[in-house]
Amino acid sequence: MELNITRPTLLLDEAKMLANLDRMLQKAQRTGTELVPHFKTHQSREIAGLFRARGVDRISVSSVKMAEYFAQNGWKDITVAFPLNPLEVDALNVLLEQGVKLTVLVADPAVIQHVAGRFKQTVNVLVEVDAGYGRSGLKATRVDLFERVLKALTNDESLRFYGLYCHPGNTYQANSIDDIRQIWKESIEKLLELKNTLGLSECVIRMGDTPGCTVVEYMQGVDEMGPGNFIFYDLVMNYLNVCDETDIAVAVACPVVAKYADRNQIVVHGGAVHFSKDHLFDANEQKFFGEMVILQERGWSSIIPEARLTSLSQEHGVLSVDDETFEAIEIGDVLGFLPIHSCLTANLLKSYLTLDGKRYEHMETVMS
Amino acid sequence: MELNITRPTLLLDEAKMLANLDRMLQKAQRTGTELVPHFKTHQSREIAGLFRARGVDRISVSSVKMAEYFAQNGWKDITVAFPLNPLEVDALNVLLEQGVKLTVLVADPAVIQHVAGRFKQTVNVLVEVDAGYGRSGLKATRVDLFERVLKALTNDESLRFYGLYCHPGNTYQANSIDDIRQIWKESIEKLLELKNTLGLSECVIRMGDTPGCTVVEYMQGVDEMGPGNFIFYDLVMNYLNVCDETDIAVAVACPVVAKYADRNQIVVHGGAVHFSKDHLFDANEQKFFGEMVILQERGWSSIIPEARLTSLSQEHGVLSVDDETFEAIEIGDVLGFLPIHSCLTANLLKSYLTLDGKRYEHMETVMS
Structure with missing residues (x-):
């Protein structure tokens, strides 16, 4: 892209x-x-x-x-x-x-x-x-x-x-x-x-x-x-089986800023002020805030297994991944994440970028 | 006020x-x-x-x-x-x-x-x-x-x-x-x-x-x-005993829009797009999203016991209270709530109103 x-x-x-x-x-x-x-x-x-x-x-x-x-x-x-x-x-x-x-x-x-x-x-x-x-x-x-x-x-x-x-x-x-x-x-x-x-x-x-x-x-x-x-739609709807993951029409693009090999974690720019703190729980009862996709020429890949945002602070997102995914990602990459709750994520990010580069307005940029 | x-x-x-x-x-x-x-x-x-x-x-x-x-x-x-x-x-x-x-x-x-x-x-x-x-x-x-x-x-x-x-x-x-x-x-x-x-x-x-x-x-x-x-400061800091509740310098003012006597709950306009979804747990392990104060001439009261926002959706806040507080509140009132996490709440509300009526800007209204 x-x-x-x-x-x-x-x-x-x-x-x-x-x-x-x-x-x-x-x-x-x-x-x-x-x-x-x-x-x-x-x-x-x-x-x-x-x-x-x-x-x-x-x-x-x-x-x-x-x-x-x-x-x-x-x-x-x-x-x-x-x-x-x-x-x-x-x-x-x-x-x-x-x-x-x-x-x-x-x-x-x-x-x-x-x-x-x-x-x-x-x-x-x-x-x-x-x-x-x-x-x-x-x-x-x-x-x-x-x-x-x-x-x-x-x-x-x-x-x-x-x-x-x-x-x-x-x-x-x-x-x-x-x-x-x-x-x-x-x-x-x-x-x-x-x-x-x-x-x-x-x-x-x-x-x-x-x-x-x-x-x-x-x-x-x-x-x-x-x-x-x-x-x-969003991951809440996907986990309810109300939609397929391929129906989810928004993803948050986040730059990779640091990698930590000892814990297979990657820090991205993407935190609570972008995603909100809404979360789901994985099969091991581990809280998560988004699932990773790979950004492609015209959209994004299916969800990468075992690649989730496992903690968020104000601007930091901590992505936990397996060995293979860890090796494939570099600082300077931009990763995609499907949001837990698209309404709150859109409300925070306050504008949309279409895949062909158009910017769509969100109310929050003009009404305050 | x-x-x-x-x-x-x-x-x-x-x-x-x-x-x-x-x-x-x-x-x-x-x-x-x-x-x-x-x-x-x-x-x-x-x-x-x-x-x-x-x-x-x-x-x-x-x-x-x-x-x-x-x-x-x-x-x-x-x-x-x-x-x-x-x-x-x-x-x-x-x-x-x-x-x-x-x-x-x-x-x-x-x-x-x-x-x-x-x-x-x-x-x-x-x-x-x-x-x-x-x-x-x-x-x-x-x-x-x-x-x-x-x-x-x-x-x-x-x-x-x-x-x-x-x-x-x-x-x-x-x-x-x-x-x-x-x-x-x-x-x-x-x-x-x-x-x-x-x-x-x-x-x-x-x-x-x-x-x-x-x-x-x-x-x-x-x-x-x-x-x-x-x-x-905020309720997270107060629960850590890092600050007193009287040190918390921001409160969210929310209008009361509905009362439900059968469950001692009050609906206010104040939801996840105002407070964020950050939460704490009370002594009974019940999640909450803010604690109530009474707005006064020059500020607000101390925290009202047993008066917490126990659930939030996008714009709705559900306030759970005891009998006495329930009776004292009417539709059309404006209640105050101390936020769980002031950084995220300020980021969402995007401006400040001082007690003497001045409006202070938040970056999010001018940078997007």
Whole structure:
């Protein structure tokens, strides 16, 4: 690869990324759902443009700041898929005045009294359902809370009930594809039961999470899917068997700066400020922060066995390898690493270098 | 506090920070060492200015990018305290041409052949000694490697041997203050023995790491100290008993967005993209990502017992609390959290808000 890399750099294989995108669009078509993609993973106007070129015009983001960024880049229908923060109503009103159609998430009935009468235009409301993940949302069994929310919404003209939202993030802890499908099956059943119990005729059902959106085929009753990570995937998804390692569309290029033969370890420039501290465990319960690939003319190799980043400090990455790999690597080389969690890695590296040398922006370089 | 905070924001208590700085300057004076502070923790030109106002003009950074940032802000004597990367010699030459006096770190003898004859002006060379930490540097016992480095340096006029550098980061794993002092004692002994064995008359000894620089009083033989984290400290340092919690000079302000009474958990806006995924373990071996404080008129309270961020996703923080604290918190409140690792948290939040409302820049907002 002749990209003249001298510092930690996030490489983007556009062909892999577009294959991931097209596959998810096909999944939406096949299941009769609408893909309302989550842009928290790439946070990039150029990558966003590739979605638009494929007909996507409704998106999700994970913060009002991110909504502002994509609004500045021409997006007009945005779900802020994070519990509505009453302190940001003024910022949301600015977006409404700019002509952005907003959907917000209610994850606690009490929030409605904090925002009552404060929106200057109508916003759609998705009510978040906790179907077992236990992070945010109203417990699916608490029909009384949903009734309270619906009643409160009818008292405020600017808040229009849109539907139920569920991010079953417990799929990230699943032990198999069957587990993921089972979590989805149960979650969808709970949502449909709730819709029925509440007597809701007009109620969109939106499901999040990349594992489920990738592997579930039966989506009867689901109207919209909102996955984010699928655009790049990463080692977490690979270890869940949700994607193949060849689907992972980003790799971090890191220069080699030192070798230590007595412990078969190599120090690269690539640390916690590039990868994040997210990790997985190998078969020996050893923590690791990335797996090595060899950078090639047009991309990178498959994962090199027994070549993992076994510790990270702020800027240092310590790569542990076997004898053969150790001998093959020299100071001045640039190695590739597949990230554990591509969303956090992209957020830290803050720009993308495509294999043909284009630079794509990340929100974090322009919004602060 | 009337700072109009609506989003995750890094608060800086300048009085605490200046007390930390003045205490370290006094330590340097008392021990007869020079403080060559590491700026990787704050990465801020305004905070850097507070060092300059106290007579500091030599600094360390952890990347060439950071050297470029501080050079742009008037710093003229910079150590890049990261193993010399041959791919960045051109970038270093640009700094030399701008009149910056550079000190680089050699952590592997082989690097010298990669840079031979390529520096356009003289650079100082610190040779990194691994006295037991096991991350980077030449093992203190390998006298042959040091001899090889010294010989190679004499063959290149642009490379001037300056001294030995040791970052005994194993102090972060110490179980007591005595352990930290013992690690330093042994490290210094190894450095002095090496200096003696190699017959070096002119050889500066520089020691890094905040735990040691904070708690060690006996520094005979040490010429320079290069700590970074001490400027803010954090929960890692507090749990090591290296600092008191009242010394921690930064806290992350996070809006409350949802409450779940059935599990005494509160969701705040503050996740892995704000705190990083660094964590500690409480007395019950439960992982946590930050401890709660109450924001007050001029700063924040002491740590609230049993109020910790027990899980983080990209933007969500889940705060687990006892009944009393749960009742006291409402949606729309802004809570404070002391970070586990202040360097990574500052790197993610990318600016500082002082208690009187000043905004201080972080390098990451201007260099990308």
